[in-house]
Amino acid sequence: MACMDDVPLCILQCIMMFLLPDVGDVVRASAVSRRLREAWMGMEAYELDASTIPDHHLLDLDSTFAAIVDRVVFNHSGPGIKSMSLAHTRYDTDGDRRVTAWLDRLASREHHRLERLDVNIGAALHTPASLFRCETLVELRLVVHAAARGLRLDVDGAVHLPQLRRLCLEHAGFRSSTQFQNLIDGCPLLELLHLRFTAVARREDTVGIEIRSPSVRRVVLEGCGGYGMVPFEVSAPNVEELVLSGRNMVAVEKGGVRRLSARKVSLLMDDKLWWYNVFAPFHHFMAFLNVGTNMSRIMAGFHGVLELAISGWCIEGIYIYIYIYIYIYTHTHTHTHTHTHTLICIYSALYTYNKNIIGIAMQMQYLSKIVDSMNLPDWGIEVLRVEGMWPNQGQAGVVLHLLRSSPCLRNLFITNELEHPREISIDENREQYPATPEFLFDAVPGRLTHLRRFFMFNFTGNRNEISIIKFVLGSSSISINPDQFGVTDYLGNDWSSTQLILASL
Numbered sequence: 001m002a003c004m005d006d007v008p009l010c011i012l013q014c015i016m017m018f019l020l021p022d023v024g025d026v027v028r029a030s031a032v033s034r035r036l037r038e039a040w041m042g043m044e045a046y047e048l049d050a051s052t053i054p055d056h057h058l059l060d061l062d063s064t065f066a067a068i069v070d071r072v073v074f075n076h077s078g079p080g081i082k083s084m085s086l087a088h089t090r091y092d093t094d095g096d097r098r099v100t101a102w103l104d105r106l107a108s109r110e111h112h113r114l115e116r117l118d119v120n121i122g123a124a125l126h127t128p129a130s131l132f133r134c135e136t137l138v139e140l141r142l143v144v145h146a147a148a149r150g151l152r153l154d155v156d157g158a159v160h161l162p163q164l165r166r167l168c169l170e171h172a173g174f175r176s177s178t179q180f181q182n183l184i185d186g187c188p189l190l191e192l193l194h195l196r197f198t199a200v201a202r203r204e205d206t207v208g209i210e211i212r213s214p215s216v217r218r219v220v221l222e223g224c225g226g227y228g229m230v231p232f233e234v235s236a237p238n239v240e241e242l243v244l245s246g247r248n249m250v251a252v253e254k255g256g257v258r259r260l261s262a263r264k265v266s267l268l269m270d271d272k273l274w275w276y277n278v279f280a281p282f283h284h285f286m287a288f289l290n291v292g293t294n295m296s297r298i299m300a301g302f303h304g305v306l307e308l309a310i311s312g313w314c315i316e317g318i319y320i321y322i323y324i325y326i327y328i329y330t331h332t333h334t335h336t337h338t339h340t341h342t343l344i345c346i347y348s349a350l351y352t353y354n355k356n357i358i359g360i361a362m363q364m365q366y367l368s369k370i371v372d373s374m375n376l377p378d379w380g381i382e383v384l385r386v387e388g389m390w391p392n393q394g395q396a397g398v399v400l401h402l403l404r405s406s407p408c409l410r411n412l413f414i415t416n417e418l419e420h421p422r423e424i425s426i427d428e429n430r431e432q433y434p435a436t437p438e439f440l441f442d443a444v445p446g447r448l449t450h451l452r453r454f455f456m457f458n459f460t461g462n463r464n465e466i467s468i469i470k471f472v473l474g475s476s477s478i479s480i481n482p483d484q485f486g487v488t489d490y491l492g493n494d495w496s497s498t499q500l501i502l503a504s505l
Contacts, residue, residue, distance in 0.1 A: 159186025
């Protein structure tokens with residue numbers, strides 16, 4: 001009768017792989033026989049997820065998970081681990097040393113086989129130097145749970161990752177822009193760079209950042225910080241897609257994004273849209289983030305862009321400068337008087353409700369009010385996607401300005417934002433500001449001769465939406481048929497042939 005010893009080891013390893021990522025099932029199976037244990041400890045790929053550990057280990061989940069990873073990493077009996085995935089988003093933040101030890105072992109010269117490393121951990125990380133000298137690593141993804149202290153990247157020395165093609169970092173932090181540049185320069189074959197909530201520089205940095213490798217194909221900067229303070233340039237000749245999402249797009253005069261070279265560029269709102277919805281009712285006195293006000297300068301640095309996607313945050317930004325001067329008069333002793341003049345930040349003032357506030361000065365501006373200064377040259381953009389457009393005159397004006405600058409445009413897609421904060425987005429609340437220049441709304445016959453498709457979604461009948469439709473129909477030879485033209489509301493109802501639209505012809 002056949003026994004477990006007669007089964008080839010590769011078959012047993014396939015069985016163990018089938019049980020993953022359920023760590024509990026794998027551990028129980030490996031305890032059944034010596035052969036299964038050998039198969040488990042000699043595999044090339046592991047997916048260890050703490051969420052699959054049985055419930056009766058919840059009280060000691062950290063130690064149970066750590067013991068399993070320790071056993072696999074330090075007692076591995078095979079020729080080496082090629083792929084490792086570690087996931088424990090609620091790992092004790094004091095476990096950073098152990099996690100660092102795992103990474104050091106996996107990337108050490110003894111293995112020399114690690115090709116893929118995916119770490120999604122709740123502990124703060126201090127990356128070992130060996131991780132940035134792993135000559136076999138092809139894909140690296142380091143994600144630190146937001147509740148942890150963050151990922152500290154120690155890349156002071158030389159970086160040598162000759163095979164790395166995909167690099168993804170989340171909640172990471174570099175001590176300087178030079179460190180980040182060293183990492184990028186040490187990856188000659190890098191194709192994908194994805195940074196999420198990662199600080200690539202510090203405020204005091206002056207050294208620029210340049211992504212110039214000919215191998216780079218896609219760059220995603222999502223909710224990142226730091227690069228608004230230093231010159232930032234994407235001059236890699238073969239970039240197919242560049243995504244800039246979220247805050248920190250506002251740059252100082254001598255810093256910020258200077259050159260973007262890509263076939264497809266996306267400037268998108270990040271997941272902090274709720275800031276607008278929460279604070280919109282307090283727009284008369286609440287400070288908003290300064291977002292999107294340098295859109296024209298960013299676009300002026302575009303090179304070779306054929307497809308552009310933008311969303312509401314970069315179409316129109318609102319900012320308020322609030323200066324709060326607080327005079328505090330204190331008596332330290334009966335014979336001593338101390339006068340203290342203090343300038344404190346807005347956050348402190350809002351919570352202290354100090355009655356000594358003697359002056360608040362506000363200034364609000366919309367990007368649409370500086371639309372005259374948007375000196376966008378004619379470019380060869382062929383596809384424009386406007387995602388989440390607020391239905392006001394300012395947003396429509398900027399979109400029309402983009403259309404006027406795009407004589408090669410072939411496809412136009414506009415999706416209107418339905419959940420826009422009314423207090424800061426509708427025309428009725430914008431009367432105190434100068435109107436958007438009227439000439440932008442006038443059609444330019446023949447300007448969009450190459451346009452073949454125009455579709456608007458979430459149509460509400462707003463006059464600014466109709467202004468865009470009128471401009472497109474008057475500036476192009478597009479015909480009203482389902483293949484070329486479409487206007488639908490959020491329920492999917494077709495408005496393309498209604499009198500409201502036909503009147504625009």
